[in-house]
Amino acid sequence: MILHGYWRSTTAYRVRIALNLKGLPYDQEPHDLRTGAQRDAAYRLLNPQALVPTLETDDSGVLTQSPAILEWLEERHPAPPLLPPDREARVVVRAMAALVACDIHPLNNLRVLETLRSELAASEAQVQAWIARWIGDGFTALEALIARHGEGFAFGDTPSLADCHLVPQLYSAERFGVALAPYPRLVAAGERARALPAFAAAHPDCQPDADR
Template sequence: MKLYSFFRSGTSHRLRIALNLKGLAPDYIPVDLRVDEQAQAPFKAVNPQGLVPALTLEDGQTLIQSPAIIEWLEERYPAPALLPKDPEARAKVRALAAIVGCDVHPINNRRILQYLGKRLGADEAALNAWCATWITAGFDAIEALLAKDRDRGDFCFGHSPTIADVYLIPQVESARRFKVDMAHWPLISSVDTACSQLPAFAKAAPLEQSDA
C-alpha cells in the first residue's frame, strides 16, 4: 500500500494513527501542501479532488477521504477493533468522531484559512481566533460527553482507543498550533496524555514524519 500524506494535515494524521493501530505500514509518500503539490497534475491523477490523504492499495485501487478509509480499515482489518460491538455504543463513538470530523476540522482546514486570509484579509490573529471559536465549541461538547460517561477508562470510550481518539488527537495537535489553551478541557487533555503513551499515536505525530 502507498499512503499519500502531509505531516501537518489533520486528516492525514488521523489516518496514520488508524493504520498504526491496525499494525499496517504502507509506503509513505509525502505531498507538500506548503507548495500546493496536492493541486498539481501528478497528485491529481491519484486523487482528482486534490486532497490528502489517499491510500493506494496493492491492487492499484485508490481510496480517498479519511472517514471512508478508516471505515474500510475497520471492515478489512477488524482487529484490533476501533468501534465497540454494541450498536448504541458504536453510535456514541461515531458521534464523538463526527464532532471533530464534521463540525470542527472542515471549517478550520487549510483551504478555508487560505480563503479567509487571501480573499477576506484576515491576519494571523484573526485566523487563530476563527479556529479557536470552532475548536472551543467542539471541545466543550466533547468534554461534557466525556464527563457524562462514568464507565469510561483512559480513552474517549471504554478502555482502549476507538475512532473517537483517532479523530480527537490530531485536533488537539491543531488546537495547540492555533494557540488554544487546552487547560479548559482537562478530560480531553487526559485522553491526549493516555494516547501519547501508545506507539501507534506517537509514531503518527506530525513531527515524526519524514516530510516534517
C-alpha cells in the same frame, strides 16, 4: 499500501494512527500543502479533489476521505477493533469522530484559512480567533461526551476511532495556541492515547517529510 499525505495534515494523521494501531505496514508519499503539491496533475489522477490523505491499496484501489478510509480499515482489518461491539456504542464513537471530522476540522483547514486571509482580508488576530472559536465549540461538546463515555480513552478503556480523531485535533489546538484548561478530561484522554507507540509513531514530527 501507500499513504499520500502531509506531515502536518490532521486528516493524514488520523489514518497513520489507525494503520499503526492495526499493525499494518505502509509507505508514505508526501505532498507539501504549503507549495500546492497536492494540485499536481499526476496526483489529481489519484484524487480529483486534490486533497490528502489518499490511500492506495493492493485490493481495493484508491481510497480518499479519511473517515471513509478509517471505516474501510475497520472492515478490511477488524483486529484490533476501533469500534465497540455494541451497536449503540458504535453510534456514540462515530458521533464523536464526526464532531471533529465534520464540525471542527473543515472550518480550520488550510483552504479555509487561506481564504480568510486572501479573499476576506482577515488579520492574523482574526484568523486565530476564528480557529479558537470552532475548536472551542467542538472541544466543549467533546469534553461532555468524554465525561459521559470515557474510561481513560475518549470512549471506554481502549483506543477507538474517537481517539484517532481527537489526538490530531488536540495537536492542532496546541499548534495554534488554543487554551485547553477548560477541557481536562479531553486532554487527559489525549495524553493517554499519545503515550501509546502507535500514536507516538504517527505524530507529525516523526514523519519523513517533517520540517527539521
